[in-house]
Amino acid sequence: MIPARSLSGRRVALFGLGGSGLATAHALIKGGADVLAWDDNPESVANAQVAGIATGDLRQADWGGFSSFVLSPGVPLTHPKPHWTVELAKAASVEIIGDVELFSRERNGQAPDVPFIAITGTNGKSTTTALTAHIIKASGRDAQMGGNIGRAVMTLDPPEPGRHYVVECSSYQIDLAPSINPTAGILLNVTPDHLDRHGTMQHYASIKERLVAGSDTAIIGVDDIYCAQIADRLEKAGKQVIRISKRLPLTDGYFAAGEDLMEAIGGRYSRIGFLEGIGSLRGQHNAQNALAAVAACLKVGLDLGEIQSGLESFPGLAHRMEQVGRKDNVLFVNDSKATNADAAAPALSSFPRIYWIAGGLAKEGGIEPLRGLFPRVAKAYLIGAAAPSFAATLGEAVPYEISGTLDAAVEHAAHDAAQDRAQEAVVLLSPACASFDQFRNFELRGDSFRQLVAAIDGMKIIGGTD
Template identity: 45%
Template sequence: MIPLTHLNGQKIAVLGLSRTGQATALAALAGGAQVDVWDDNPDNPTPDGAQRVNFPEQGFDGHAALVMSPGIPLTHPRPHNAVLLARAAGVPVIGDIELLWREKRSEHPFIGITGTNGKSTTTALLGHVLHHAGIPAAIGGNIGDAVLALDPPPVGAPFVLEVSSYQLDLCRSTEFAAAALLNITPDHLDRHGGLSGYIDAKLRIFARQGIGNLALVGMDDEHGKTISAALGHHSRATVLPVTAARPLEFGISAYGGDLRLNGQHVLDLRRVPRLPGAHNRQNAAVAAGLAWHAGLSADQIAAGITSFPGLAHRQELIGSKNGVSFVNDSKATNADAAAVALRAYSNIFWLAGGQAKDGGLQAVMHDLSTVKGAFVYGQCAADFQTQLAGKPFPTQSFATLEQAFEAALATAEGESIDSATILLAPAAASWDQFTSFEVRGDAFRALADAYLN
């Protein structure tokens, strides 16, 4: 835990008592603050030492800040009533990353990673590369522990943070010494009032950067080139492009797997089996650029990337048996994320389903050439089956993931294809049957392990 000593003697309100809210309340209490808390769900417990106060109805009285969990609406579809009352009372609305920055900005550099897809893998990879080189970075944010629940690293070591658009909306003064935007594809549009609002939220990661800071911008989607050019004109930070689509002499590239920093060869990523696919080449390029800015040499970066063990639920290779491999990409909660996984493997028996997002499967329709069969399940099964009608492979519909898995395995074994892949890339949220994508991925892993063992 990181006690928030700068709040000593102040009163704050914490809205939301899941992982982030619990950690925030405890850190504020440890720093000497008076903490009022509220959650619309009465089952979420009140932390010891805090007072449960219905400030969304009663309003605010002497509170220095309203600290919100990022899952609670700030602006769209409609602000939570606590937000409206806080604004009327002149109470700042912030998040836990902002509090961490205020507490630790003089002791640690902050490295931030955002984007629609790939940010968890990139954050974990960068943390691994830094640790491998002997830099004890703290890793958290939208991945792993809430930031205020982290153990503080030694003075001078960085915080490496995966930062979602929701979290960036709640950063008011946070400055990232190095920041990266991996990509932009439509997501969470209901929470940001449309695509322009979503992009604006992502760009906040660069908002307060200055001389000596680094801004990396992924160039492999339609928005990256425009964003990179605009930042290059207006930012005081060093702005570098990142791409896996072509080699660069200025910037960071991973064309064909050849990872280069400003033209200098670092590593052949085709020799890193835990980072399959072109999208992971871009992820590795971003991690390499951020590690380089943190002071690592090319050799240190190459050694760290090569030893990366992979990340759970992100194209996680669970194992292989009888020519069938099992890959858990439960984090692919939208069609764009599923598409990059579908491009990374051959002879795919694809498990997709859950709670569909806007656009359905539209983004994968040009990435199905290696699919041998689709096994759709859950709330959106009928809709997904309709969208896949007419494709040159059979699509079967099931009620549950377990049923879809059993059918995919039986089909893969029956067709006797060398190097078949049973791929969970749901292209949908998990909430129809699972509490999170992690729980969904764990269920898939259990099914695969039962077969493998």
């Protein structure tokens, strides 16, 4: 745990007592702050009391006595309207911050030269965070990974020489971290998302921009217009900017050419790495993730040999194009995290011959946005509540069956794929749906798929994830 000593001796209000909120409260108390915490959920308040955290309804508190207000990133700061605690804090002119801000202050105060890589973007940030941390760890260095992935940031080990931090940051966390200043800040992409919490695309993009604007080196994917403009704007302001692209040859920066990772300096190109044969990093989207990780790792002192070795040993993330088994020429891939059509597109675009398990609780638009990828699907196996509507969309474009349940779908897809004479056939769970009709969450759906695959006779189980 990182004690939040920057607020030692101060009275601090805290709202939001989920996992990260409890961790932050403990870090503040350990750092010497006087904390009063609250949550709209009585059960969360009770859990905090059991954990020894002082609680009290912040509606009744004297806000004039607070120096800071620490807000959970899951609580609305601006849209659709500010939470009532935000209004009280603003009325009392109390700063509103989050756990990533506390981490930034502790690093700045204790060990400002400790390498800190912060990653954001609408898509790909979890894979990029995990990949970057894996490369650093595989090189023999101390890699502390947390934030919006895995461990709450204040539960990481305290800053000290030799330690490297790799922190995934959501837009909500950036909005509460005004002094964030990573060694390398990564902005992968900006596409419409979370507009219920940010109001407009311009506001959403401006929040993402703050992370790279505060960094020593800004690593920015320039394949969308918002990020391209951010890169240009920061460069004009004198910021060191490294552009990356998964599809465009750049004059300066890093780009993907097929499975090769290229560096461009003044229009001269050299290969600095490759993804060929790395199953966990298939697809154009993963080329962007890898480019960002390479650029960041170079900035914090790793060499190309260490980085390539880390790329090759990366196991991937659970439930995100996770290779779970192989039997003869058939690969089994768990992409349960794909809970809508946009999220399923990367996996469908990464394999040429697919036995596709799809369905669950459908999102708006269904699978119509994936029509351009239907030629890659040898057959579809439809499950859950969405099966009839997905069948109507597939029509005569793709052979399909309504399997109903995941176990039937896996059994039938495995049987059919085994008859395929393709060099590699893929049984792919990429549901393009929420799980809630048959599973409590996408993790349980993916775990069930893994178990069903493992039970197939002759299956070779593939690795596991860090």
